[in-house]
Amino acid sequence: MVQHRRSLVKAVSYRLFATSVVFAIAFIFTGELGSSAKIGLSAAVAKTLLYYLWERLWTAIDWGTEPA
Template sequence: MTQHRRSVAKAVSYRLFATSVVFGIAFLFTGELGSSAKIGLSAAIAKTALYYVWERLWANIDWGVAEA
């Protein structure tokens, strides 16, 4: 079984990686560090919130869950 701290480390490192990619793409389009940072940070916050909502929705779906 995977330890919780490993899962947290993976989630945080992935979010940093994905935010860096969004920042880089935004910088290619805007050419501005400030705007790119705002876009990257906004995307990270929005995606985190949306993922939480998505998880809560899936928590109500019994499909594929083994009964104990």
């Protein structure tokens, strides 16, 4: 059984990794640390919100689930 703490650490570490990748790509294109940080942070917040909304949408879809 996977502990909740492991799942939380996995999610947070993935978000940090993914944000770092976005930051690096933004830096390559802009050459500016401040702009790259804003892009990386904005992307992290937007992706987290979009993922939550996506999960809520899928919660409303019965396809592929079994009745309790």
